[in-house]
Amino acid sequence: MSLTIAEVEHIAELAKLGLTDAEKALYREQLSAILDYAATLQAVDTSAIPPTATGLPLRNVMREDAVRPSMPREDVLANAPDASEGYFRVRAVFESGD
Amino acid sequence: MTHYETIIGLEVHAQLLTESKMFCGCSADYADAAPNTHVCPVCMALPGVLPVINRAAVEKTIMAGLALNCTIAEEAVFARKNYHYADLPKGYQISQYELPFCRDGWIEVEAKVEAEVEAEAEAKRVGITRAHLEEDTGKLVHAGAHSLVDLNRAGVPLLEIVTEPDLRSPEEAHAYLTRLQQILRYLGVSSADMERGAMRCEANVSVRPVGVGEFGTKVEVKNLNSFKAVRQSLEYEVARQIALLEAGERVVQVTMGWDEANGRTVVQRTKESSADYRYFPEPDLPPLVVERAWVDAIAARLPELPDAKAARFVAEMGLDPREVAVLVADRAVANYFEAVVSAVRNPVSSRNRVSKYAPKTVANWITGELFRLMNAAGVGIDAVQITPAAFAELLALVDAGTINVNSARRALDGMFESGRRASDLVAELGLAQVSDAEALAGVVAEVLNRYPAEVASYRDGNEKLFGWLMGQVMRATRGKGNPAVVRELLDRALNVQR
Numbered sequence: 001m002s003l004t005i006a007e008v009e010h011i012a013e014l015a016k017l018g019l020t021d022a023e024k025a026l027y028r029e030q031l032s033a034i035l036d037y038a039a040t041l042q043a044v045d046t047s048a049i050p051p052t053a054t055g056l057p058l059r060n061v062m063r064e065d066a067v068r069p070s071m072p073r074e075d076v077l078a079n080a081p082d083a084s085e086g087y088f089r090v091r092a093v094f095e096s097g098d
Numbered sequence: 099m100t101h102y103e104t105i106i107g108l109e110v111h112a113q114l115l116t117e118s119k120m121f122c123g124c125s126a127d128y129a130d131a132a133p134n135t136h137v138c139p140v141c142m143a144l145p146g147v148l149p150v151i152n153r154a155a156v157e158k159t160i161m162a163g164l165a166l167n168c169t170i171a172e173e174a175v176f177a178r179k180n181y182h183y184a185d186l187p188k189g190y191q192i193s194q195y196e197l198p199f200c201r202d203g204w205i206e207v208e209a210k211v212e213a214e215v216e217a218e219a220e221a222k223r224v225g226i227t228r229a230h231l232e233e234d235t236g237k238l239v240h241a242g243a244h245s246l247v248d249l250n251r252a253g254v255p256l257l258e259i260v261t262e263p264d265l266r267s268p269e270e271a272h273a274y275l276t277r278l279q280q281i282l283r284y285l286g287v288s289s290a291d292m293e294r295g296a297m298r299c300e301a302n303v304s305v306r307p308v309g310v311g312e313f314g315t316k317v318e319v320k321n322l323n324s325f326k327a328v329r330q331s332l333e334y335e336v337a338r339q340i341a342l343l344e345a346g347e348r349v350v351q352v353t354m355g356w357d358e359a360n361g362r363t364v365v366q367r368t369k370e371s372s373a374d375y376r377y378f379p380e381p382d383l384p385p386l387v388v389e390r391a392w393v394d395a396i397a398a399r400l401p402e403l404p405d406a407k408a409a410r411f412v413a414e415m416g417l418d419p420r421e422v423a424v425l426v427a428d429r430a431v432a433n434y435f436e437a438v439v440s441a442v443r444n445p446v447s448s449r450n451r452v453s454k455y456a457p458k459t460v461a462n463w464i465t466g467e468l469f470r471l472m473n474a475a476g477v478g479i480d481a482v483q484i485t486p487a488a489f490a491e492l493l494a495l496v497d498a499g500t501i502n503v504n505s506a507r508r509a510l511d512g513m514f515e516s517g518r519r520a521s522d523l524v525a526e527l528g529l530a531q532v533s534d535a536e537a538l539a540g541v542v543a544e545v546l547n548r549y550p551a552e553v554a555s556y557r558d559g560n561e562k563l564f565g566w567l568m569g570q571v572m573r574a575t576r577g578k579g580n581p582a583v584v585r586e587l588l589d590r591a592l593n594v595q596r
Contacts, residue, residue, distance in 0.1 A: 053385050063153065065118050070136050076137045082244075088249075090246075091243075092243050
């Protein structure tokens with residue numbers, strides 16, 4: 001298996017998921033299988049191919065800087081689990097973000 | 099005691115002044131908007147939406163890069179920066195990583211040379227590692243057991259400008275920020291207003307004993323929301339790190355926040371490595387090929403930058419560099435100054451022709467009298483209702499001897515208040531200068547009669563009293579006497595009758 005339990009725990013933390021030991025073992029297996037499958041691509045010789053950020057032939061897709069109507073707020077908040085005074089309401093966040 | 103060298107690098111985020119957001123058509127002007135009213139499926143990250151790049155944001159980024167002497171990339175790619183946070187609806191921020199728009203630039207800042215008795219400014223070059231384009235996050239309002247999320251700011255275009263670790267003191271960091279703000283404002287790409295959150299700063303700070311080649315462990319300081327916070331937090335952090343090293347302890351690599359209320363830095367979290375952000379090219383946005391012709395077209399629109407303007411004012415107008423620094427600090431002030439100089443040189447009517455009013459006089463009137471009025475009223479140059487032509491008319495009245503300088507100040511007060519013309523105010527307030535020698539001779543005689551003791555003392559050699567007597571005559575004319583005529587009459591009266 002290409003992943004260790006420690007790596008699964010790290011990925012779970014980045015994804016903000018709390019996993020049981022049984023789940024860690026299960027996801028280790030499943031994620032490893034995905035990685036191993038993707039690793040078959042490593043066999044392709046790409047030494048003569050320049051790196052690219054995209055497989056699409058598109059470049060420079062841009063729009064003009066014009067304001068368009070936003071959504072009505074009741075629609076914005078319609079699916080929110082919790083809302084208050086026009087805000088989404090979430091559990092208290094203490095740490096500062098990036 | 100060991101001497102330490104301070105090493106500072108700054109990361110500045112400046113919101114770009116676009117109409118719409120970075121990747122959708124929602125208005126980017128969120129300042130006075132009710133929460134979550136500038137939000138759409140794209141910036142709230144509903145499934146299935148696609149971002150589309152705002153061309154104006156890209157052009158403003160390239161323009162800033164040119165002004166910061168950067169190399170503009172031929173190919174630029176947006177990247178996903180993955181992290182979870184309540185103000186980030188997508189679970190990632192669209193930013194740039196390996197292929198930013200701008201890299202390897204520099205700007206010059208005024209750095210103080212410590213050794214000089216009188217602090218002397220010297221230009222110092224600060225390297226710009228990169229300047230890239232990304233999107234702002236939403237805003238969190240903390241309310242007890244809950245946090246409230248407003249996504250109006252989410253997706254507003256943000257220019258991130260990263261320096262090399264070239265700054266050697268909190269003062270230099272302050273000087274760099276001041277200059278960067280000035281350049282961004284000249285370009286009109288950002289309001290760069292720190293107090294309103296349009297420009298935000300993070301600092302990487304470390305210290306090392308002088309002579310040591312390696313950098314010390316760096317600490318990141320966030321939440322620097324004012325120029326004062328930048329200077330104070332850096333001073334605090336430098337002192338904290340030196341104290342640790344002096345005590346034989348070591349500096350731990352952490353992220354600190356600036357606690358403005360208590361004047362100290364506090365640990366926010368241990369540093370995540372950049373690998374944890376799992377950057378990868380944004381699959382929703384095709385790369386951008388930046389053609390030379392596009393860059394050239396943007397370069398052609400670059401306004402004259404502060405350094406160039408200052409140099410021109412010195413060269414063309416013979417002004418003093420220190421005086422010029424005050425004039426060019428704000429582009430609008432510099433433009434106003436030039437407009438007044440131009441109005442003085444090319445008056446609308448011959449009545450306003452000024453013979454000897456050099457740019458220096460105009461500069462003095464603006465940085466002295468006009469700034470005094472602006473400061474007292476707490477307004478910027480944009481709120482000044484005196485047109486350049488009206489200002490030139492006032493100076494012409496002084497030049498022609500119609501009013502003296504004291505009266506001109508009073509007229510300027512009125513012009514500032516009401517926007518009325520100098521000539522109207524002079525007539526209304528009776529400010530016209532009295533140059534009639536006969537009338538003034540009467541006033542002089544009257545004053546000399548009133549102060550026989552002072553006159554006698556002057557004639558006994560107390561020459562300082564001349565100025566005092568001059569003042570009494572001017573007061574008797576209610577400030578309207580032509581000083582040159584008064585001086586001559588007083589001199590004749592005091593010295594001929596000896």
